[in-house]
Amino acid sequence: GAGVSQSPSNKVTEKGKDVELRCDPxxxxxxxxxxxxxxxxxxxxxxxxxxxxAPDKSGLPSDRFSAERTxxxxxxxxxxxxxxxxxxxxxxxxxxxxxxxxxxEKLFFGSGTQLSVL
Amino acid sequence: KQEVTQIPAxxxxxxxxxxxxxxxxxxxxxxxxxxxxxxxxxxLTSLLLIQSSQREQTSGRLNASLDKSSGRxxxxxxxxxxxxxxxxxxxxxxxSYDKVxxxxxxSLSVIP
Numbered sequence: 081g082a083g084v085s086q087s088p089s090n091k092v093t094e095k096g097k098d099v100e101l102r103c104d105p106x107x108x109x110x111x112x113x114x115x116x117x118x119x120x121x122x123x124x125x126x127x128x129x130x131x132x133x134a135p136d137k138s139g140l141p142s143d144r145f146s147a148e149r150t151x152x153x154x155x156x157x158x159x160x161x162x163x164x165x166x167x168x169x170x171x172x173x174x175x176x177x178x179x180x181x182x183x184x185e186k187l188f189f190g191s192g193t194q195l196s197v198l
Numbered sequence: 199k200q201e202v203t204q205i206p207a208x209x210x211x212x213x214x215x216x217x218x219x220x221x222x223x224x225x226x227x228x229x230x231x232x233x234x235x236x237x238x239x240x241x242l243t244s245l246l247l248i249q250s251s252q253r254e255q256t257s258g259r260l261n262a263s264l265d266k267s268s269g270r271x272x273x274x275x276x277x278x279x280x281x282x283x284x285x286x287x288x289x290x291x292x293x294s295y296d297k298v299x300x301x302x303x304x305s306l307s308v309i310p
Contacts, residue, residue, distance in 0.1 A: 084241075113297070113298060115300070121302070122287065122300050122301060122302035122303055123242075123287070123289075123300040125297055125298070125299060125300075128296070128297045130296065136296070136297055138297075139297075171241060171242070173242075173298075185230075185291075186232065186244045186247050187232060187234075187242075187244060187289070187298060188244065189234075189241035189242040189243070190241055191240060191241045192240075192241050
């Protein structure tokens with residue numbers, strides 16, 4: 081596609097339910113990031129995928145959060161047993177990894193998924 | 199651990215003024231630094247990317263500089279317009295962990 085696509089754009093769920101958020105990166109982009117942005121806050125890094133390498137999961141806030149990337153393209157972020165503090169905008173970004181030094185690779189963002197946990 | 203800060207947190211200026219937004223980072227081992235713009239309820243749009251070997255980048259009325267050794271970058275906006283009102287975020291891509299770390303942003307309001 082022309083840009084990074086995220087779905088759904090809005091998700092309202094009840095506390096304790098599981099949710100899945102989807103990210104479709106720009107075709108050919110090997111790097112994919114998930115971030116969380118709470119109201120009025122900056123971007124909190126969650127997880128990073130690069131090609132076939134093991135993902136960097138260091139930003140996941142708890143074991144209720146997991147993510148996978150199938151076939152090096154689409155990624156799904158899953159939140160199990162949602163809590164009210166999980167309410168935030170979840171942003172996905174991708175970039176093209178051209179060189180090992182990665183100096184000139186812009187990050188392209190999707191419009192995000194607004195998650196509300198009641 | 200890399201920490202990115204931005205000053206000021208918020209800024210309100212009359213239309214036509216030139217302004218400077220500041221970004222600081224604690225670990226100078228970076229591949230690049232990017233400046234983004236975020237409009238309310240929207241995703242982020244990349245404005246400028248400065249590679250670690252570069253000192254500045256320019257795009258239209260925007261100029262970004264990078265002093266890697268001191269851990270600082272500035273975004274200069276010339277002749278500000280109401281359409282420039284948005285939140286501006288800087289982000290660094292680290293060499294050690296290969297992830298992109300964001301600052302908290304500066305909320306800019308340009309008053310007509």
